[in-house]
Amino acid sequence: MMEQFAEIDRLRVELLSKEPTDHVVGEETDSQEVLRQIEGVIQGLVTSLSKEEAPVIKVPNRSSWANVSFDNDVGLLMSAESICSTIRCDDPMSATRFAHFIKILEIIYKLVQSNSYATKRDIYYSDTKLFVSQRTVDRIVDDISCMLRVSRRNLHVLATSSGFISGDLCYLEEDGTKVDCHSCSIAVPVSPNVVGIRNIVSSAKFVLIVEKDATFQRLLDDDFCSKMGPCIMITGKGVPDVNTRLMVRKLWDTLHVPSFALVDGDPYGIEIMCIYKYGSLAMSFEACSLTVPSVMWLGLLPSDLQRLRVPEKALIPLTQADKSKLSSLLKRPYISNHPAWQREMELMQEDKVKAEIQSLTAIAPDFLTRVYLPNKLRYGGWL
Template sequence: MSEKYGEVERLWADLQSNCTDELFQQPRDVEITSQDVLSRIEKVILEIITDLSKGQAPLLVIQNRSSWANIRFDDAVGLHMGSGSTVSTIRSDSASSVNRFALTLKVLSEVYKLVQSNTYATKRDIYYNDTQLFGSQRTVDSIIDDISCMLKVPRRSLHVLATSKGLLSGDLSYLEEDGTRVNCRSESNAISVSSNVCGIRNIVSSAKFVLIVEKDATFQRLLDDGFCSRLGPCIMITGKGFPDVNSRLMVRKLWDTMHIPIFALVDADPHGIEIMCIYKYGSVSMSFEAHNLTVPSVMWLGLLPSDIERLKVPKEALIPFKKKDESKLSSLRKRPYIACQPAWEREMVILHERRQKAEIQSLTSIAPNFLTEVYLPNKLHYGGWI
């Protein structure tokens, strides 16, 4: 049996080496219909049945979503899955993967029913259908992403939605897929990012720019200070740290619809820089859907490491580097997109040399309203954006 698996993996590698990237990444203008999804699921099941009829143990082969060997970089797209040869094999006759094999088929059957009936479910719905079987929500989440990657379809085409954690505010209104009108113009309350961003239509806005805010606390402070109306009109969005897919989809939706400048306001530390990079260039684990998630036009507004010295941020407001910060910074500097961002590299050199980081909130040590009344207005005026 091991010879069979070896041959399958060799054939898979040969297929990848002879195929163009279009097989592994659907362009944005190619519509994936429900029938396409159903047909691809049926093909997977047919292959399993064929193996069983031959007395062979079936298996599932999925491109490895955690391997940089499968990643290509294009400054117009970001990190996208290419024709790398690194794959994960989920075997039905292996003690280490038989459970994963069974759970993947279970989720595939749920997806098939959802697409066939044109209904939707959340990832939590699927998990709570059989919590003992799945064991954890994380297992369901990972399997859904594996299926999306295996079928080469955007996750939304599986009719499985994720609960959003992001927030929106500013000069923006739109219609949800069910016809509900959403107004984000309240100066005191933010709106949760839709769990079905792709169903949003009739976007109305006169915003001059979009501001991505790393942290919820900073987002709320800007909201309380009336930032969107004082320095706008504009739109603010936060993914509350590491962004969920819906927050990234929303930023992409705004870019596709409005084509206005998009800025990132993140901490001057390796973690903040990585979060900005995810919005701009994407992540390895979701690289198979890069065309729908990345916005390469995102600009780094602040907080810049060079701002720490320029603004004379008090030393007591700075945080010494830890080993994980050094490791993350070293990893970031090796990323393929840094080569086309020399200004970013200079900022990271400053971080490396100072071995100190600063949160956005450190600006309050200069003055309580420094961020809203001085820092952001000057940054935006200097760049000619307002």
């Protein structure tokens, strides 16, 4: 069993020697400071009114690549001097959004002041007629977090997790509840309060990040964690939510074991892996607590399709959207640091095909768990 993990143990030692130590993750911002910042925003609006000027709120643009820089040790970081979007109360195009901002700032101020917490869902239901949709609340809470440069946790706003975790892992929730993830058949939902998790106990040799819930469930059914364990599996069920990303980072900070990504062999699977590794454009202001730059690409690699002779019937032609996404990925600032990744993506461009992880069943029903993953992990088949 120990020989099986020789390559993973070597990788763990290598990663420990390279991992930066100057980034503090999960450091709490003083509640009084958050209150002062909110008061500063409101004071600015009041000052504008006293001057008979239309109040405006300036929020860093979270969808502009011009606002981010790339740090190899952290990922995509929002620049200190960011291009901002202006939300005006006297502009019909943004007046409603201005009202949303003021209302949510008021709710957050009361939460922080009273040291209580609410979910984004709670905020939405506090005034459904004003907010109209949950997405409105989600976006503005993240905008406020970005504007104040503090985490949602510091705003006392929690979000429901969509991710699941399983394997060799036990921990305590902030309220003292013990969570045991060892079950072979039932996964545990990722905590909505990852920052509050403590007393993590695990003998895991590695963490396997699985893109899709269907693949995650298949690995659970095949008792993968026991057969290839000790290990931990986690999935964000597609594009990961913040709590799942926080959990992956928490596991790295605590266990310092290699993290591998198992994603579809398509442009969107690659992008999801990049979100875990280097972060997303929209959440670049919180990159230091959300990224794990040591994440390795385990599969499904475009070169695997040729090497394993995956049947043509299991391959899918790239759509125009796929091609556009692939071209966009190749221009990302971090791709130049990974020539092997670049070659894989260029191979996908040349072959003009993609494949889901499930395509391996065209070789054999249990090929993923019996052959593919064991060999990849045993012989270092990651990038």
